[in-house]
Amino acid sequence: MATLKVEIVTPEAALWTGDAAGLMARSSEGEFTILPQHTATVGDIVPGLVRVATSSGELAFCVHGGYFQVGADEEPGVTRATVLAGIAERVSEIDVARAQLAKETAEAQLTSTADLDEATRAQLLGSLARAELRLRVAAR
Numbered sequence: 001m002a003t004l005k006v007e008i009v010t011p012e013a014a015l016w017t018g019d020a021a022g023l024m025a026r027s028s029e030g031e032f033t034i035l036p037q038h039t040a041t042v043g044d045i046v047p048g049l050v051r052v053a054t055s056s057g058e059l060a061f062c063v064h065g066g067y068f069q070v071g072a073d074e075e076p077g078v079t080r081a082t083v084l085a086g087i088a089e090r091v092s093e094i095d096v097a098r099a100q101l102a103k104e105t106a107e108a109q110l111t112s113t114a115d116l117d118e119a120t121r122a123q124l125l126g127s128l129a130r131a132e133l134r135l136r137v138a139a140r
Contacts, residue, residue, distance in 0.1 A: 002036035007082045021053040034081045040071040060091040062137045094138040103131035
């Protein structure tokens with residue numbers, strides 16, 4: 001029987017590894033689903049929700065962008081799907097109050113300081129985008 005092994009990894013840690021029925025995410029080309037025996041492919045993942053269907057239920061991850069790779073495993077009949085993300089976390093572990101505070105802080109700094117240099121403005125916009133993504137996926 002064909003199986004799918006999924007890995008969700010960041011530079012800091014492997015967030016989850018295990019057998020799955022499917023992996024659902026969104027790339028710059030649209031939503032996609034990876035199933036056992038999927039053809040080998042590589043692509044990007046846009047910031048958003050990544051879902052993994054397992055025999056014990058669905059797992060949800062907030063991924064702030066990255067890449068995915070699908071290919072045959074060394075074990076016959078096994079497809080391996082790996083999500084490589086710079087920043088990712090389980091949706092169940094998102095601290096909503098902290099994300100809301102980060103959003104408000106970034107918004108306040110962006111509107112109250114007219115003389116922001118380009119690097120500081122980019123950093124604040126990044127913080128705001130990460131906070132908004134966390135709030136959006138936590139509210140789903």
